[in-house]
Amino acid sequence: MxxxxxxxxxxxxxxxxISTAKNSVLPIIAGxxxxxxxxxxxxxPMLEDVxxxxxVLRTICxxxxxxxxxxRIIIDSSNxxxxxxxxxxxxxxxxxxxxxxxxxxxxxxxxxxLPGGCNIGTRPIDLHLKGFSALGAEVNVGHGYVEAYAKKLxxxxxxxxxxxxxxxxxxxxxxVMAEGETIIExxxxxxxxxxxxxxxxxxxxxxxxxxxxTVRIIGVKNLKGTRHKPICDRIEAGTFMxxxxxxxxxIKINGINEEHLKPIIAKLTETGVKIKVNGDSMIVxxxxxxxxxxxxxxxxxxxxxxxxxxxxxxxxTIQGTSIVTETIFENRFMHATEMKRMGANxxxxxxxxxIEGVDRLTGAEVRATDLRAGAALILCGLSAEGETQxxxxxxxxxxxxxxxxxLQGLGADIERVE
Ligand code: EPZ
Numbered sequence: 001m002x003x004x005x006x007x008x009x010x011x012x013x014x015x016x017x018i019s020t021a022k023n024s025v026l027p028i029i030a031g032x033x034x035x036x037x038x039x040x041x042x043x044x045p046m047l048e049d050v051x052x053x054x055x056v057l058r059t060i061c062x063x064x065x066x067x068x069x070x071x072r073i074i075i076d077s078s079n080x081x082x083x084x085x086x087x088x089x090x091x092x093x094x095x096x097x098x099x100x101x102x103x104x105x106x107x108x109x110x111x112x113x114l115p116g117g118c119n120i121g122t123r124p125i126d127l128h129l130k131g132f133s134a135l136g137a138e139v140n141v142g143h144g145y146v147e148a149y150a151k152k153l154x155x156x157x158x159x160x161x162x163x164x165x166x167x168x169x170x171x172x173x174x175x176v177m178a179e180g181e182t183i184i185e186x187x188x189x190x191x192x193x194x195x196x197x198x199x200x201x202x203x204x205x206x207x208x209x210x211x212x213x214t215v216r217i218i219g220v221k222n223l224k225g226t227r228h229k230p231i232c233d234r235i236e237a238g239t240f241m242x243x244x245x246x247x248x249x250x251i252k253i254n255g256i257n258e259e260h261l262k263p264i265i266a267k268l269t270e271t272g273v274k275i276k277v278n279g280d281s282m283i284v285x286x287x288x289x290x291x292x293x294x295x296x297x298x299x300x301x302x303x304x305x306x307x308x309x310x311x312x313x314x315x316x317t318i319q320g321t322s323i324v325t326e327t328i329f330e331n332r333f334m335h336a337t338e339m340k341r342m343g344a345n346x347x348x349x350x351x352x353x354x355i356e357g358v359d360r361l362t363g364a365e366v367r368a369t370d371l372r373a374g375a376a377l378i379l380c381g382l383s384a385e386g387e388t389q390x391x392x393x394x395x396x397x398x399x400x401x402x403x404x405x406x407l408q409g410l411g412a413d414i415e416r417v418e
């Protein structure tokens with residue numbers, strides 16, 4: 001098992017290039033199933049989660065060619081059969097459930113292992129299944145599996161009780177070849193949904209309003225292969241913005257989309273970080289005195305839950321009281337226990353964390369409990385006095401390409417130890 005060792009205190013300088021978005025490329029890889037032909041994904045992030053969902057597609061006989069040097073993925077879905085993908089792969093990563101919508105759209109029936117929960121919450125799929133049922137599928141759940149069967153999918157109006165990202169994506173993909181029009185109301189508005197809509201339309205679908213709270217899908221007869229480059233990863237960009245802030249440094253971040261970063265830019269500016277955007281690059285200057293702020297995670301365009309643990313790390317180093325409220329997942333403060341081992345002063349009260357900034361965190365051996373918690377602990381290590389060892393780093397590799405190399409490039413004293 002590898003771990004990341006950080007010796008804190010270095011000022012960061014120079015520039016870093018952001019990869020394309022994990023949470024965009026995963027639904028897009030699943031969506032390739034719909035084409036029945038060849039799709040090419042350019043500039044794909046070479047991440048563990050991308051390899052896992054590719055293996056899931058291989059178990060249903062898709063041809064996948066991943067070229068790690070050119071970051072290109074070629075997916076051939078012409079020979080896909082409707083068979084049961086390996087349940088342990090699906091359990092390994094809940095995003096694999098995103099193949100359900102494409103498979104029932106293309107084959108009219110599919111059986112899949114129920115996705116596991118994970119450390120941050122139970123993560124139910126009731127809204128996904130509500131959407132499939134509304135489109136006329138017969139959905140049965142039992143013995144750890146979910147099975148959907150539909151002679152024909154018929155367009156329908158679906159209201160999501162919660163703007164679930166995955167449910168919006170799965171229902172969009174189930175509806176693209178349904179008969180008639182589907183309207184998803186109270187849909188998730190994340191930029192990755194808009195990117196999926198663009199991808200589906202490039203295959204010949206007719207999706208209108210993806211990225212807004214109402215998505216209309218007018219069914220078409222069939223779809224064809226396409227070529228697509230995913231959007232940049234706003235969460236990776238946000239993580240590096242906080243790397244600059246937590247080390248009180250000034251760095252340049254390339255390959256960003258300002259629109260997608262608005263909630264993060266607004267909140268960091270409130271702390272006193274100076275941010276200057278120029279096209280698809282930004283200068284992040286955390287060298288001044290920073291102020292405590294309150295955070296409340298919300299569906300997009302609110303402050304993203306995937307930035308909550310990284311922001312908590314920063315607030316632990318800012319004098320004064322900050323309050324972080326996590327409204328999306330029921331158990332996303334596990335990083336607090338680990339940060340307290342580094343001297344952080346955090347009190348968890350239900351869905352909120354009350355943070356008293358300390359002069360300096362101290363290095364310690366800590367454990368990554370989930371993808372973003374692991375990234376947040378690395379950020380703490382960049383600022384802490386002494387050496388921090390972050391174990392269970394496989395969590396971080398699910399969502400960050402070469403995080404230690406990118407931080408080394410900025411002057412951090414950090415290495416991966418097998
Ligand atoms: C996506 O997960 C992201 N993953 C998550 O990123 C992200 O945290 C989350 O959206 C919220 O933005 C991918 O895109 C692969 P949800 P998803 O469905 O789709 C409840 C990361 O770190 N819910 O929007 O699973 C659910 O319990 C990961 O990159 C239902 O109640 O998130 C949760 O409280 C972590 N019923 C809330 O909605 C459902 O049927 C948000 O879940 C579905 C969800």
